[in-house]
Amino acid sequence: MAEKVLAKAESFFDIYDRNPSPSKDVTHYCPGCGHGVLHKLIAEAIDDFGIRERTVLFSPVGCSVFAYYYFRTGNIQCAHGRAPAAATGFKRTHPESIVISYQGDGDLAAIGTAEIIQAANRGENFTVFFVNNAIYGMTGGQLAPTTLVGQKTTTSPYGRNPANEGYPIKVAEMISTLDAPVYVERVAITDAKNTARVRRAVRKGLQNQIDNKGFSLIEVLSVCPSNWKMDPIQSKQWLSDNMIQQFPLGIFRDRTGEVPAAENKRHIFHVDGLREALELPVETESTIKVAAPAPEFQDPRIKLAGFGGQGVLMLGLMLAEAGMHAGYHVSWIPSYGPEMRGGTANCHVNLSHRRIGSPTVSRPTLLVAMNLPSLERFENEVVPGGLIIYDTAMVTRAPKRTDVKALGIPASTIADELGNTRGANMVILGAYIGYTSILPKEAIFAAMPSLIKRKNLIPLNEQAVEKGMEFVRNLRG
Amino acid sequence: MAEPIGLERAKIVVREDECKGCGLCIEACPEQVLFVHKHLNRLGYHPTGYKGEGCTGCGICFYQCPEPGAITVYKKGYVGEEVV
Numbered sequence: 001m002a003e004k005v006l007a008k009a010e011s012f013f014d015i016y017d018r019n020p021s022p023s024k025d026v027t028h029y030c031p032g033c034g035h036g037v038l039h040k041l042i043a044e045a046i047d048d049f050g051i052r053e054r055t056v057l058f059s060p061v062g063c064s065v066f067a068y069y070y071f072r073t074g075n076i077q078c079a080h081g082r083a084p085a086a087a088t089g090f091k092r093t094h095p096e097s098i099v100i101s102y103q104g105d106g107d108l109a110a111i112g113t114a115e116i117i118q119a120a121n122r123g124e125n126f127t128v129f130f131v132n133n134a135i136y137g138m139t140g141g142q143l144a145p146t147t148l149v150g151q152k153t154t155t156s157p158y159g160r161n162p163a164n165e166g167y168p169i170k171v172a173e174m175i176s177t178l179d180a181p182v183y184v185e186r187v188a189i190t191d192a193k194n195t196a197r198v199r200r201a202v203r204k205g206l207q208n209q210i211d212n213k214g215f216s217l218i219e220v221l222s223v224c225p226s227n228w229k230m231d232p233i234q235s236k237q238w239l240s241d242n243m244i245q246q247f248p249l250g251i252f253r254d255r256t257g258e259v260p261a262a263e264n265k266r267h268i269f270h271v272d273g274l275r276e277a278l279e280l281p282v283e284t285e286s287t288i289k290v291a292a293p294a295p296e297f298q299d300p301r302i303k304l305a306g307f308g309g310q311g312v313l314m315l316g317l318m319l320a321e322a323g324m325h326a327g328y329h330v331s332w333i334p335s336y337g338p339e340m341r342g343g344t345a346n347c348h349v350n351l352s353h354r355r356i357g358s359p360t361v362s363r364p365t366l367l368v369a370m371n372l373p374s375l376e377r378f379e380n381e382v383v384p385g386g387l388i389i390y391d392t393a394m395v396t397r398a399p400k401r402t403d404v405k406a407l408g409i410p411a412s413t414i415a416d417e418l419g420n421t422r423g424a425n426m427v428i429l430g431a432y433i434g435y436t437s438i439l440p441k442e443a444i445f446a447a448m449p450s451l452i453k454r455k456n457l458i459p460l461n462e463q464a465v466e467k468g469m470e471f472v473r474n475l476r477g
Numbered sequence: 478m479a480e481p482i483g484l485e486r487a488k489i490v491v492r493e494d495e496c497k498g499c500g501l502c503i504e505a506c507p508e509q510v511l512f513v514h515k516h517l518n519r520l521g522y523h524p525t526g527y528k529g530e531g532c533t534g535c536g537i538c539f540y541q542c543p544e545p546g547a548i549t550v551y552k553k554g555y556v557g558e559e560v561v
Contacts, residue, residue, distance in 0.1 A: 004555035006539040008546035025495055032499035036543025192537040232499040
């Protein structure tokens, strides 16, 4: 039995509480805007297909940035043009979800050109609704990639001249040159007949995804009465008379009948499989016991700095790897920049009992300075009460700060005496763990085999750690 | 037990305070049974009105209207609650 009532879809909120405007029962769209019509058709299809609980709408930057005010679905608002990239990640990790990328022409056809082409080319199993109104609507009617030849906008006051601004980009045609897309159609929100076609296309695009067919893109020609400076009825006429001439309607690709389910072809990665592929050992519960360090040394935020080649990045990796063996949450990031090509190298390490929010360390509780420039550059970043460890063989002055602890150790000299100057980083590491009890040496030794490629160097590195610990013990007497 | 007969005639209900007066429904109505009110609504627009008879329940106005909840169309035979 056909529905006996056409009413507001359940996939819309009754009241748009997310809208800060006092009018919470109407959309923010201008009178006559095409977005509202497309919203209605999408919401109706979500209702009819019974997919609301698993639908996620990825909204763009543009007037429809606020689509999440209205849709009673999952919503993610994306950076400009990046909806297909975000949608890819979501769909691949939640293959049972129904993912809609809702984008305008400024979003999809300008800043997001790369994302849409790559997503289409990968045949991502989601549905893209591409609203083309030939103009930048939200920002006040500037020339868009889709602006018609001859069309006047605020930034093409003489009309679009291909010699200046090029030709309008025909997205549906362009996407349909790719092999992967399953369904590409251009429709127009104009009269009852064309709007019925939009309705069919919306439903087909979603049905394809439900059936795991692959990538569907529906380009929807739509009016922008406000920026076209016409009333809504004139604007629909203008769309019919002008836009459809340059953007012909029709189906550009329809392989709905022949394509098998995309999901079946895609290799799904599992953590276990990855471990095997990377020849990593199976994860086992750590048996390494950690003594509780003094409160000021717990959950350190660490910055390690020195000349390139001194092994500060390796020192950071070793700390992080050993931290994992000891059951800490850890992070390690090297600081990239021009200093990679000479001067100082540095990296940031976190060891924590809690999950780590940001791997970046701008206010370290520990600074390791393996040369003078590093001390000079980072000394003032250390939090009061923090610790600075420095290589006295390389750093010719003590830290100037009086509100931090300073531990100087001739690491390079000690390493040299062991027969490898480059072991200075491990001497420092030994001094650090000896001074703070943040890690037992067993954790370091457990981490070495996965980080030191030349296995014959492992004993030397172990000795260097021991020497650093010994230095601290002697210091304390 | 006999099925309830429901509505004898199709009709359209406009929530005036959600109407932005764009006029697309009036323009598209094949029966020309919609009109522009003289009064302004809460949003400052002249909302659409229904002449009270002649609606066939075709739904064209519903799909022309950009506002999710402004227009409700009841077809002949509808049984159930109605918006006011």
